[in-house]
Amino acid sequence: MAKNQKLNNLCYLILGILLRETRSGYEIVKHLQTVRPVTTSQVYPTLARLEKLELIQTHMEVQDKRPNKNLHSVTTKGAETLANWIGTEPDLPFIRDDFQTMIYSSWIKTPQETIPIVERRIRFLEDAISTLQADLGQHMAIYPDARTNTQKWPFSKYALVSRRIHLYSQEIVWCHGMIHTLQNAVHAETGQGTAG
Amino acid sequence: MAKNQKLNNLCYLILGILLRETRSGYEIVKHLQTVRPVTTSQVYPTLARLEKLELIQTHMEVQDKRPNKNLHSVTTKGAETLANWIGTEPDLPFIRDDFQTMIYSSWIKTPQETIPIVERRIRFLEDAISTLQADLGQHMAIYPDARTNTQKWPFSKYALVSRRIHLYSQEIVWCHGMIHTLQNAVHAETGQGTAG
């Protein structure tokens, strides 16, 4: 009877964003971009599911000159469900990354061919960092206590964004080391003529 | 006619591992653990698909006291397909991480409750690092030139594993910063009595 189907990561993300403030499906998609890209085809059915489970409520906002919105908010049951989940044993993180897979077989390419692949990754990471930094700058301007007030949502956003920036910056460090190694291989090759 | 269905990340991973050496499905699952966990239910159908596309070949090895193996190897066409993919525009990385999602809503918990969550993450990362380091140690003992010989597969494995170790170590650094902030919040709270 108690329909205790396990909720997935996305459900908790959506509960998390709706607990910050009431939003429409469309707005959820936009605001989750920096945290984890999602599409409407995933969000709308998930919202329907969460509503059926009585974890969120919906009320329609009639708009002029814009399509009407379905504004969703978290119920008491929803907030409890989220709070109870936080701190449970997390699933193994899942990562699918073409760059990693390319590096995994990069030995079949010459260093000259591999270097631009790593350089492109650096550019990707730099772009991501500058987006995150712009986002964070705006955030800190609006919520100056986000760095210290750990029990308001701006802190969690600050934590997450600064974590991303840190990890991306460090991946750039690794990339530079990789390029250095690859350049040495190029020099060894050209410097010594044909390799035996 | 030309069945040009796009291959996915896992296909390229499997081509990559089979190009290193001939393996069975079961062995692929074991060896990909450190790179990206996969199960047999994903690997066997993917191997069948790759064979239908003539990117890999299979030949059965009869074994005594063990079940027979289907040993798979990459065809010329398969090697070309992999080589042509490397360096193309990579898809956006996909990450699903419960820890991140928990941090995203950690503001609804007290700092005292959040600290152990971050500490658990540190333990998880430390465990992962020591596994990777053991793996890497063995690898470097067998292939001492893995660090410099960029056009043999041991280099790619070295690169990947050292990248992981670097990124995990840096996530630990972030975690310590987070714990520091949370501890300050605890002190501010208890030091000043009830907050207004």
Place this chain on the structure above:
DNA sequence: GAATCCATGTAATTGGTTACATGATTCA
């Protein structure tokens, strides 16, 4: 006049996980 934004969804397909099925051998 075309592209993008706002806004909500469904359908079809592919990718990933969990559970099931089988069976000998080896290790604790």
Place this chain on the structure above:
DNA sequence: TGAATCATGTAACCAATTACATGGATTC
């Protein structure tokens, strides 16, 4: 004697992506 390892798969389900469908308002 019970668990783990070796070995191959299928079935069912859940998660994620791509494509489709609609339509007014705004921006370039």
